[in-house]
Amino acid sequence: MFDFRLIVESIPLLVKGAVYTVQVSVLAIVFGLVLGWMLGLVAVSGVRWLRAIAWGYVQFIRGTPLLVQIFLIYFGLPTLGINIPAYWSGVIALGLNSAGFQAEIVRAGIESEAARSIGMSSFQTLMFILVPQTIRRVIPPLTNELITLTKSSSLLSAIAVLELTHAGQAIIARTFAPFEIYAAVAVFYLVLVAALSRGSALLERRVFVNY
Amino acid sequence: MAILRVEHLSKSFGATTVLTDVALTVEKGEILIVIGPSGSGKTTLLRCIHCLEHPDRGTIVLDGVPFGRGDGPGAWRPDPPRELDAKRRRVGFVFQRFNLFANLTALDNVSIGPRRVLGVPAAEARTRAAALLGRLGLAEHAAKLPSQLSGGQQQRVAIARALSMDPLLMLFDEPTSALDPELVDEVLQTMRQLARSGMTMIVVTHELDFAREVGDRVLFMDGGRIVEEGRPEEVFSQPREERTRAFLRRLLRTGAPHHPIDHEAPPRMDPAADRRA
Numbered sequence: 001m002f003d004f005r006l007i008v009e010s011i012p013l014l015v016k017g018a019v020y021t022v023q024v025s026v027l028a029i030v031f032g033l034v035l036g037w038m039l040g041l042v043a044v045s046g047v048r049w050l051r052a053i054a055w056g057y058v059q060f061i062r063g064t065p066l067l068v069q070i071f072l073i074y075f076g077l078p079t080l081g082i083n084i085p086a087y088w089s090g091v092i093a094l095g096l097n098s099a100g101f102q103a104e105i106v107r108a109g110i111e112s113e114a115a116r117s118i119g120m121s122s123f124q125t126l127m128f129i130l131v132p133q134t135i136r137r138v139i140p141p142l143t144n145e146l147i148t149l150t151k152s153s154s155l156l157s158a159i160a161v162l163e164l165t166h167a168g169q170a171i172i173a174r175t176f177a178p179f180e181i182y183a184a185v186a187v188f189y190l191v192l193v194a195a196l197s198r199g200s201a202l203l204e205r206r207v208f209v210n211y
Numbered sequence: 212m213a214i215l216r217v218e219h220l221s222k223s224f225g226a227t228t229v230l231t232d233v234a235l236t237v238e239k240g241e242i243l244i245v246i247g248p249s250g251s252g253k254t255t256l257l258r259c260i261h262c263l264e265h266p267d268r269g270t271i272v273l274d275g276v277p278f279g280r281g282d283g284p285g286a287w288r289p290d291p292p293r294e295l296d297a298k299r300r301r302v303g304f305v306f307q308r309f310n311l312f313a314n315l316t317a318l319d320n321v322s323i324g325p326r327r328v329l330g331v332p333a334a335e336a337r338t339r340a341a342a343l344l345g346r347l348g349l350a351e352h353a354a355k356l357p358s359q360l361s362g363g364q365q366q367r368v369a370i371a372r373a374l375s376m377d378p379l380l381m382l383f384d385e386p387t388s389a390l391d392p393e394l395v396d397e398v399l400q401t402m403r404q405l406a407r408s409g410m411t412m413i414v415v416t417h418e419l420d421f422a423r424e425v426g427d428r429v430l431f432m433d434g435g436r437i438v439e440e441g442r443p444e445e446v447f448s449q450p451r452e453e454r455t456r457a458f459l460r461r462l463l464r465t466g467a468p469h470h471p472i473d474h475e476a477p478p479r480m481d482p483a484a485d486r487r488a
Binding site for chain 2 (some may be wrong): 113114120124128
C-alpha cells in the first residue's frame with residue numbers, strides 16, 4: 001500500500017535536501033557561467049593555442065559522463081594530495097561540466113558577422129552587440145542548463161552529498177519505503193523544475209536589453 | 212575611375228579551391244551582377260571583398276586604398292584589426308539571412324553603427340536612421356523588433372543598416388534567396404531605388420529579370436573562375452560559353468537553381484578550424 005504518512009513525515013528532510021540541491025545547482029551555474037564565458041571568449045579569440053585548449057576542454061566535458069567527472073574530482077584528486085569535501089567536489093564538478101556547455105552557448109551567441117559588417121571592432125562588437133544580445137539570448141538556454149544541472153545534481157548522491165536524492169535514500173534506509181519516498185523525491189524535482197521554468201519565462205519578458 | 216579593383220584573387224579552404232585568379236573592376240555607380248551555380252565562389256568573392264574572409268593571395272583596392280597585402284606569390288597578410296575595421300566600414304554588406312541584431316528595434320539596428328562606430332550623437336543617429344527607414348518605406352516599422360517583421364521587411368532594414376554607414380560600395384549576397392516568393396519584390400524594389408540613386412553595387416542573385424533591368428554588367432562564375440562577362444542582354448541572350456548556356460537553361464527551367472542556403476560556407480568541423488582566417 002502507498003503510505004502517504006511516510007511522505008508527510010519525510011517532508012522536513014526532503015525540503016532540506018531540496019535546499020541543498022538548489023544551492024549546489026546555483027553555485028555550480030554561477031561557477032560555470034564565469035568559466036564558460038571565459039572559455040567562450042577564448043574560443044573565438046585570435047590566440048590559436050588558447051582556442052585549442054578551450055576546444056579540448058569542451059570536447060572532454062561533452063564526451064565523458066558527468067558521473068565519471070564527479071568521481072575524478074572526488075575520488076581521483078585525493079591521489080594527487082588534493083582533498084575537497086564532497087559538497088564542494090559536487091559544486092566544482094557540476095560547475096566545470098556546466099562551463100563546457102555554456103562555453104558553447106556563448107560562442108554561438110558571439111559570432112556576429114553583422115556587427116563586423118558595419119565596421120565594429122571586436123571590442124565594440126563585444127560591448128554593444130554581444131553582451132546585450134547574448135544576455136538576452138542565453139537566458140533560455142541558461143535556464144535549460146540550470147534545469148539540467150538541478151536534475152544532474154542527483155548524481156552527487158553517489159558521493160554522499162546530502163542533496164534531495166541522497167536525502168531520499170537516507171529516509172529509505174530507515175523506512176524501507178522506496179516507492180513512496182522516490183515518488184516524493186520526483187515530485188520535489190518536478191516542482192523545482194517547474195518553478196525554474198516559470199522564473200525564466202518571467203525573466204525573459206522582463207530583461208529587454210537595449211544598447 | 213574604378214572604385215573597386217580586384218586582381219589575381221585566390222582562396223582555398225583546406226584542399227578545396229574556391230577562387231582561382233579572379234579579377235574584376237567596378238566603376239563608380241556601376242551595378243555588377245554575379246551569377247553562377249552553387250559552389251562557384253560567388254559568396255566567397257563577396258566575403259573577401261568585405262574582409263570577412265581573407266584570400267590566400269591577390270589584390271583588392273577600394274577607392275585607391277588597398278586591403279591587406281597579398282601581391283606576389285606570398286601569402287595574404289591581412290591589415291591590422293583597427294585598419295581592417297575602418298576599411299570594412301566603407302563597404303556595406305547585405306546577407307542572405309538578414310542577420311539583424313535580434314534584440315534591437317529596426318530603428319536601433321540602423322542607428323547603432325553611426326552611433327557606436329562613427330560616434331554620431333544618439334539623437335542625431337536616431338533622426339538619420341528614421342529618415343533612412345522612411346526613404347525605404349519602413350517608417351511604420353521603426354519601433355518593431357526583427358522578429359515582428361516579415362522576411363522582406365527584415366531584409367530592407369538590413370539594407371538600411373548597411374546604408375547607415377554611408378558606404379562607397381554595397382555588396383548583396385543573394386539577398387532574396389531566403390525569402391518567400393511573395394516577399395521578393397519589395398526587396399528588389401528597394402534595390403532598384405538604391406541603384407537609381409547612383410549607389411555602386413555588386414549583387415549576387417538569381418533574379419534574372421532584375422539583373423537584366425538593373426545590371427550594367429554580368430559576371431558568370433563557375434568553379435571559382437569568372438567564365439564569362441558582358442552586358443546583361445549579351446550574356447543572357449547570346450552566352451558565348453557552353454557552361455553559361457547550361458546554367459541559364461537550368462535556371463530558366465526551374466525558376467531557381469537548386470541550392471541549399473549557405474552552401475558556400477566551409478564545412479564546420481571544430482571551433483578551432485572554423486576561424487582559421
